[in-house]
């Protein structure tokens with residue numbers, strides 16, 4: 003019932019950083035799964051490119067290991083794997099010294115989609131773009147894919163945009179935010195704009211507040227040197243959470259087109275009010291039942307980097323005037339659970355005598371795990387004895403509603419890479435969006451630096467620092483439980 007697979011056009015995809023972690027964990031296993039689903043034409047090619055010199059056969063066996071380790075598909079056999087590996091090639095290139103580019107050029111074919119995945123440090127983007135241009139490997143129709151972090155702040159993001167703009171048009175640049183590729187995130191738009199039910203209520207007249215939680219159980223072990231220099235604000239809020247916020251808050255675009263959607267998201271970011279420092283709680287995990295402290299994980303005994311953020315923000319526009327948006331994300335929390343909850347206002351008047359409880363409709367969109375939606379409704383408690391009201395969820399877990407096929411739904415990376423080949427930029431961030439997002443987060447981060455802000459400690463395995471609960475309590479509200 004779920005997957006209707008439409009094959010993409012044949013392509014040459016060059017992955018710079020082809021031996022790296024992202025390629026091995028996400029890109030290659032994802033492409034393999036798309037191959038198994040029948041979406042990749044057999045005459046497509048995937049060319050790994052990296053500095054180490056190695057034979058294509060050696061590269062293929064590296065990818066074979068990666069597919070086994072990071073999930074190809076248990077149902078696949080040796081023949082399918084061999085057929086997939088047949089599409090793979092490898093070329094050693096040096097972005098700075100200039101070796102290997104003639105070889106890469108000789109491999110490129112005319113008449114197929116050309117895409118270049120920059121799965122490398124942003125400091126190499128400029129050199130790669132220059133070389134692709136110098137050797138005429140990239141054409142005016144080629145696409146490039148870049149990963150986050152897209153900049154460290156507004157000036158660095160602007161500089162990266164300028165570097166890419168030297169040789170590529172905006173319509174050729176695909177900035178990945180993998181949250182936009184998540185099935186339920188796209189469902190958010192389907193729920194809002196595919197049903198008559200919600201949109202009339204989606205405003206300050208009916209919505210009390212909105213909560214977005216992205217809770218993780220993982221710590222930063224193994225990524226400490228990157229993370230300690232970023233923190234939750236740069237790593238999660240500036241991109242993933244802000245993208246979710248945009249999709250919840252944006253006006254209906256007139257169609258589901260790349261610029262139509264991105265124009266509306268940009269308006270939301272630009273309408274965000276600067277955040278009052280008292281409305282932000284930064285936290286850092288301490289050792290707890292679930293593991294060591296952040297400082298141990300990050301191998302920095304004096305670190306003041308935050309691994310948790312809770313904040314209240316406001317969008318200055320007609321639709322959302324006065325409606326708080328509470329965002330929360332953190333590492334080493336109680337469980338891995340992410341949801342968006344739209345909490346509607348209380349009824350103005352109750353006709354049921356003696357019913358003092360506060361009944362609220364809450365639309366909850368669960369991103370992970372158990373993707374689905376539920377709508378908290380108020381009904382009569384069954385049985386005799388008068389009208390007593392209770393709140394129950396009208397629950398739709400997609401796996402139950404759509405059947406086992408839901409497992410076959412492509413993961414975020416698979417979907418986004420296929421969108422690159424199709425030339426569909428709707429689920430990618432545009433340069434101006436990224437800059438606007440930094441423009442909003444930079445003063446917040448600067449404020450912490452000026453004040454030498456010290457994050458509140460929270461126990462690993464908890465729901466975050468006590469102060470984050472207070473942020474809500476002060477407003478007479480409470481966070482939904484991290485289950």
Ligand code: BG6
Nearest residue numbers: 150180216218220237238242370
């Ligand atoms: C990445 C962040 O972008 O997203 C990580 O750099 C984070 O720190 C990850 O763990 C979360 O993604 P997901 O898909 O596991 O929710």
